Amino acid sequence: MSAPRIALRRAGALAALTTASVLLAAGAASAHVTVHPESYAKGATDGVLTFRVPNEEDHAYTSKVQVFLPTDHPVLGVLVHPEDGWTAKVTTTKLKTPVKTDDGTITEAASEITFTGGRITPGQYEDFDVAFGQLPEDTGRLVFKTLQTYSDGKVVRWIEQPASGDDEPENPAPALKLTADDASPAAATAEAASTTTTKASDSTARGLGVAGLVVGVLGLAAAVFALLRNRSSARS
Template identity: 75%
Template sequence: MSTPRAALRRAATVTALTAASVLAAAGAASAHVTVHPESYAKGATDGVLTFRVPNEEDTASTTKVEVVLPTDHPVLGVLVTPQAGWTAKVTTAKLKNPVKTDDGTITEAASEITWTGGKIGPGQYQDFDVAFGQLPEDTDQLTFKTLQTYSDGKVVRWIEVPQNGGDEPENPAPTLKLTAADDAAASAAPAAKSGSAKATTASADASDSTARGLGIAGLVVGALGLAAAAFTFVRTRGARS
C-alpha cells in the first residue's frame, strides 16, 4: 500500500519532470540567431547592431558565421568590432541604386560579414557587434540572412523571413524593425557590448518572448504540482489520524 510520503515523492517527481520538459522547450524556442536591439528608427546614425549566435549542438562547435546584409536597402558605414580568436571579413558590393547623403553619393556598401577562426562551444553563445553609420529610411525592416557552420560540417541556414501575423518559421532570419524617426519609444538604444570576446554560457536568447512565456509556464506547473502533492499528503495524514 502506498504511504503518504511515497505519494508525495511520486507527485514531486512528476512535477519536476513536467517543469523540466517545459523549460527545455523554452530553451529550444530561443536557440536561434537574433539581432539586437529588435528595432531602430529609420535613418538612425552611428549605432550598433549585435548579432547573437547560440550553439544548439551537443557535440559540435560553431566555427563560422556568415551574415548577409541587404543591398536593396543598404546599411552604410559598416565597421566590425574585433573579437579575440575571430577574424572578420567584410565584403562589399556595388549598389543598383546609389544612396545620396550629406557627404556625397554612396555607390557601394557592405553586403556580407564572415567571422571565422573562433569557436562557440555547446551551451554557449557569442555576440558579434557591428557598428553602422546610417540605416535606410525607405523600408520598415531589414532581414539579415545568416549561415551558421559547425565543426562537424553541418550548416544551419537562418534565412526564412518572418511574416506579420504568421507563425515563426523554423529557421528565422534575424530581422530588425525600422520605425518612424519621431517614434522615440519604438527606437531602442544600441545593445550593450559584452566587453568580453569569449563565448558566454547562458540561455541562447533571453529576450525571446516565447521562451519567457514557456519558462513562466514551467514554474507555474511546478508550483501547482507541489501544492497538489502537499495537499494529498496532509489529507492522507488526516484520514489516518
C-alpha cells in the first residue's frame, strides 16, 4: 500500500476517533441523577420537584430508585405522583426538632421515597414527580442522596458532594439550591420556568458546540485528503 493511502487512512481514523470522543463526552455530562428545577425560594409552598433518573448501563435496566430526603431540614407535606408501571413507597421519620407551621407543629416528615416495579431501559430516563407542601427556610441547599439499582444487581450510589472549590464528583447527589427570593408559589413557578428555559438554551449551545467540533474534524480530514491527493498527482 502506498504512503499517501496509509496517511489518508490514518487521518480518517483520527477524525472518526475524535468525533466519537466528543460525542461520548457530551453524553456522559448529562448522565447523572438530577433534581429539577435547580432552585426554589426558601420556604416555598405547594411546588413540585422532579427527579430525573437516566439509565447508564448498556445491558441492564433500572429496577429500583431510592431518594433520601434530609430530615435536619425537612421537606413538609410530601406527595408522590403515580408513574406508569412504578409503585412508590414513602417512609416517614420522627423529627428531632419539630417544625412549627401556620397549620400546627409537624413532628414527622418524609425521609425516603422508594420507586419499584417499573423499568428504565438503556438509552432512556424516567422523571419522578414529588409534590411538597413547604420547603425549609433555614438552609440554602438541600441534598437528596439517591440509590439506583439495576436488574443485574449493580447499585449506583448518587451520594457524593463536592468540597468547596472542587470539581463535580463522579457520583454527585442531586441538590436543590434555596434562594432568598419571594417564596410565593407564583415566584417559585416563574423561577422553575426560567430554569427550564436556561437548561434548554444550554443544551442547544452544547449541541452546536459538538456539531462545530465535528465539522472542524471532518474539514481537517478533507484538507489532509486533498493535500495527499495533490502530492500523489505531482509525483505521477
